[in-house]
Amino acid sequence: MNIHEFQARELFAEFGVATQPGSVSHTPEEAEAVAAGLGGKLVVKAQIHAGGRGKGTFKSGFKGGVHLCDTPAEAKELASNMLGQVLVTHQTGPEGKEVGKIFVGEAVDIARELYFAILIDRASSSPVVIASTEGGVDIETVAHNTPEKILRLTVNPALGLMPYQTRLIAASLGLTGPLMTQASKLFLNLYRLFIERDCSMVEVNPLVVTKDGKLLALDAKFNFDDNALYRQSGVIAMRDVTEEDPREVEASKFGLNYIGLDGNIACLVNGAGLAMATMDIIQHAGGSPANFLDVGGGATREQVTAAFRIILGDKLVKGIFVNIFGGIMDCDIIAHGIVEAAKETGLSIPLVVRLEGNNVEAGKKTLAESGLKLESGENILDAAHKIVAAVKAAA
Amino acid sequence: MSILVTPDTKVLIQGITGSFGARHAKLSLDYGTKVVAGVTPGKGGQLFEGKVPIFDTVEEAVRETGATVSAIFVPPPFAADAIMEGVDAGLDLVVAITEGIPVIDMMKVKHAMLGSKTNASGRKTRLIGPNCPGLVTPGTGKDSHGGCRIGIAPGYIHKKGTIGVVSRSGTLTYEAVWQLTTRGYGQSTCVGIGGDPINGTSHTDVLKMFNEDPETEAIIMIGEIGGTAEEEAAAWAAEHCKKPIAAFIAGATAPEGRRMGHAGAIVSGGQGTAAGKIAALRAAGIAIAETPSDMADALIARMKSR
Numbered sequence: 001m002n003i004h005e006f007q008a009r010e011l012f013a014e015f016g017v018a019t020q021p022g023s024v025s026h027t028p029e030e031a032e033a034v035a036a037g038l039g040g041k042l043v044v045k046a047q048i049h050a051g052g053r054g055k056g057t058f059k060s061g062f063k064g065g066v067h068l069c070d071t072p073a074e075a076k077e078l079a080s081n082m083l084g085q086v087l088v089t090h091q092t093g094p095e096g097k098e099v100g101k102i103f104v105g106e107a108v109d110i111a112r113e114l115y116f117a118i119l120i121d122r123a124s125s126s127p128v129v130i131a132s133t134e135g136g137v138d139i140e141t142v143a144h145n146t147p148e149k150i151l152r153l154t155v156n157p158a159l160g161l162m163p164y165q166t167r168l169i170a171a172s173l174g175l176t177g178p179l180m181t182q183a184s185k186l187f188l189n190l191y192r193l194f195i196e197r198d199c200s201m202v203e204v205n206p207l208v209v210t211k212d213g214k215l216l217a218l219d220a221k222f223n224f225d226d227n228a229l230y231r232q233s234g235v236i237a238m239r240d241v242t243e244e245d246p247r248e249v250e251a252s253k254f255g256l257n258y259i260g261l262d263g264n265i266a267c268l269v270n271g272a273g274l275a276m277a278t279m280d281i282i283q284h285a286g287g288s289p290a291n292f293l294d295v296g297g298g299a300t301r302e303q304v305t306a307a308f309r310i311i312l313g314d315k316l317v318k319g320i321f322v323n324i325f326g327g328i329m330d331c332d333i334i335a336h337g338i339v340e341a342a343k344e345t346g347l348s349i350p351l352v353v354r355l356e357g358n359n360v361e362a363g364k365k366t367l368a369e370s371g372l373k374l375e376s377g378e379n380i381l382d383a384a385h386k387i388v389a390a391v392k393a394a395a
Numbered sequence: 396m397s398i399l400v401t402p403d404t405k406v407l408i409q410g411i412t413g414s415f416g417a418r419h420a421k422l423s424l425d426y427g428t429k430v431v432a433g434v435t436p437g438k439g440g441q442l443f444e445g446k447v448p449i450f451d452t453v454e455e456a457v458r459e460t461g462a463t464v465s466a467i468f469v470p471p472p473f474a475a476d477a478i479m480e481g482v483d484a485g486l487d488l489v490v491a492i493t494e495g496i497p498v499i500d501m502m503k504v505k506h507a508m509l510g511s512k513t514n515a516s517g518r519k520t521r522l523i524g525p526n527c528p529g530l531v532t533p534g535t536g537k538d539s540h541g542g543c544r545i546g547i548a549p550g551y552i553h554k555k556g557t558i559g560v561v562s563r564s565g566t567l568t569y570e571a572v573w574q575l576t577t578r579g580y581g582q583s584t585c586v587g588i589g590g591d592p593i594n595g596t597s598h599t600d601v602l603k604m605f606n607e608d609p610e611t612e613a614i615i616m617i618g619e620i621g622g623t624a625e626e627e628a629a630a631w632a633a634e635h636c637k638k639p640i641a642a643f644i645a646g647a648t649a650p651e652g653r654r655m656g657h658a659g660a661i662v663s664g665g666q667g668t669a670a671g672k673i674a675a676l677r678a679a680g681i682a683i684a685e686t687p688s689d690m691a692d693a694l695i696a697r698m699k700s701r
Binding site: 120122123125126127140143156157158195198200225226227228230231257259261269270271272273274275276277278279280281282283284289292294325327328356357358379380381382384 | 422471472495496497498499500501502503505506507547548549551552562563564565566567569570573590592593617619620621622623643645646647648649650653654655656657658659660664665669685686687688689
C-alpha cells in the first residue's frame with residue numbers, strides 16, 4: 001500500500017521526524033489560509049501517487065504540478081489551477097490523474113541533498129539502512145555507477161537501530177556538530193515509525209540540509225506491509241482507492257488476487273505460483289497475458305463468476321485461459337463453477353480450460369456437455385497453444 | 396529414508412479446532428499420518444474426531460504424546476506466538492502453513508530462533524514456511540497412503556519413490572508431483588518452503604538434505620521471482636550436489652515492483668528476475684524446465700543423460 005506526500009508528512013510530524021512546515025488543502029480558499037499561516041517563500045504541490053509531478057502538464061494546459069510562489073493570494077491562484085484538474089505525468093499514463101488535494105508548504109533553501117532509507121533485507125532477515133551523499137536523484141543509478149557512495153548498515157531487529165549506528169551514518173554523510181545531533185534524532189524517530197507502522201520501506205529522498213543549518217526530510221516514499229494492515233487502522237485510513245486500478249480494488253472484494261497487465265489473453269488460475277507460470281506460458285506460446293489472477297485454493301463459484309466479470313470488464317481481453325489444478329477441490333465442482341460463470345456473464349470470446357487433479361474425468365465431461373463454446377487443454381502447454389491460436393483466429 | 400519426516404513421525408497440530416486446521420488434520424489422519432495431538436488454548440481435555448487428544452499448550456502436548464513435529468494453522472495475528480511456542484517446547488520441526496504473517500513478526504521470530512536452545516535430541520528447531528503447503532513423505536499404500544502428510548497438499552497425487560521436490564509455490568509443487576507420479580516416478584519427500592520474503596528453510600537447506608539422503612536420487616527445484624534464494628541454491632549445487640536437478644522458475648512476465656500473490660514474489664530495483672535466476676541455475680549445470688508442463692520431463696531427461 002502507498003500513501004500521499006502530505007500523509008507521509010503527517011506521519012513524520014506524529015513521530016517527530018523534522019520536515020518542512022505545511023499542510024494539505026482541498027480548496028483554493030483553504031490553500032490561501034494555510035499559506036497565510038506559513039512564512040517566507042511557498043511551495044504548492046499536487047497530491048497524486050504518481051511521480052514526475054513537477055514536469056507534468058494538466059489537461060487544461062496548465063504546466064507543472066509543483067510551483068513556487070511568494071504570497072497567499074498566489075498560492076490560492078495556483079491551487080485553483082490544479083484542484084479538480086487532470087495531471088498527466090510520465091508515470092500516470094496518458095489518461096492522467098485528477099488532483100483532489102494539494103500540499104502548501106514553506107519552500108526550503110537547500111544547501112545539500114542526501115538520501116536515507118530503511119527497508120527489510122531478505123537475505124539477513126533484518127532491517128537495513130541505506131544512506132548516501134547523493135540525494136535528490138535515482139538511488140539505483142547511484143548504486144550502479146558509484147557503489148562506494150552507498151552506505152549499507154544492518155540493524156539487529158531485537159535491538160533496533162542503535163544511537164551509535166545513527167552517528168556512524170551521520171558521519172558518513174558529513175553531518176557533524178549540531179547536524180549530527182539532529183541526524184541522530186531524525187534517524188531514530190524514523191526507525192521507530194518504520195517498526196511501529198509496519199512499513200516494508202521508507203525512503204527519504206531528498207533528506208536536505210538547509211542553508212540555515214537544519215536537517216529536514218523533504219520528500220518520502222512509504223511502502224506498508226499488506227500482511228500487517230489488520231493491526232494498522234491508521235494506515236488503512238490513509239488508503240486512497242482512487243489511486244488504485246479499479247479492477248484490482250473490485251477483485252480484492254472477492255478475495256481474488258488480480259494484477260492488470262497490457263496483453264489480450266486473460267488467465268484465471270488457482271495458486272500464485274501457477275498463476276505466474278500461466279502468464280509465462282502464454283508468452284512462451286506466442287501470446288500476451290492480460291493479467292495475473294489467483295483465485296486461491298478454494299475457487300468457489302462466486303469467486304469464479306466475479307473473476308470472469310472482472311476479466312471481461314477489460315476491453316483488451318480477447319480470450320480466457322482457465323488453468324486449475326484441483327488438488328483437494330473436486331474438479332467437477334470447479335467445472336460446474338466455470339460453466340455457470342461463463343453462462344451468467346454471457347461469455348462470447350474464446351475460452352480454453354485446463355483441468356487436472358481430483359475427479360478430473362467428471363470435470364472434463366461437465367465442460368464437454370455444457371453446450372459452451374470452449375476447448376479443453378490436455379496439459380498447460382497444449383492449452384496455452386490452443387488459446388493463443390483461438391485468439392489469433394478470432395482477430 | 397526420506398528427509399525431515401518419516402511415516403512414523405508423531406505430529407501435533409496447532410489450531411486443530413479451527414475450520415482450516417480441522418479439515419486438514421482430518422485429511423492427514425485419513426492419509427495415515429500419525430497425528431497424535433492437537434493444541435487449542437482453552438480446549439484442553441477434548442478429543443478431535445473422537446480420538447486425537449487436544450491440549451492447551453504445546454509443552455503439554457509434547458510431554459504427553461512425544462510429538463516431534465508441529466503444523467501451524469493459527470490465524471496470522473497469533474502465528475508468530477505459535478511458532479515460538481513450538482520452538483520453546485523443543486520440537487524438531489515446526490511447519491507454518493499460515494499465510495499473511497506480518498514480515499516484522501517473522502523477522503523477530505527468525506532472530507529469536509537463532510538464539511534458541513537445543514532440545515533433548517541435541518537439535519535446534521527447524522522452521523518450514525510460513526505461507527507454505529507443508530511437506531509430504533509418501534507412504535507405500537494405495538495412492539501413497541500411510542505416509543506423513545503435514546499441511547495442505549493433496550495426499551493421493553504422491554507415490555513413494557526417489558525424487559525430492561522443493562518449491563516456493565503450492566500448486567506448482569502439486570503440478571510437479573503429479574507429473575512425476577503419472578510418469579511412474581515416485582517421491583522421497585516433497586517440501587513447500589513457502590512464498591514469504593522471510594522464511595525458515597531455504598532452497599539450499601533442502602538441497603543439502605536431499606543430497607545427503609541415500610533414498611533421494613534426483614531433485615526438482617521450483618522457484619519464482621524475488622530475492623536471491625534460487626541463485627544461492629544454484630551456487631551451492633554447482634559446488635556440492637552430486638544428484639541431477641531440474642528447476643523451474645515462475646514469473647518471467649511479471650511486471651517490476653508488483654507483488655505477484657506471494658508476499659515474496661516481487662522484482663525490485665532489477666533484482667530477483669526470472670531471467671537472472673534461470674541464468675544462475677543454468678550456469679550451475681541444472682536442467683531448466685522451459686514451461687510448467689515440462690518439470691518432470693526435464694528431470695527425467697537429465698537423469699537418463701547421466
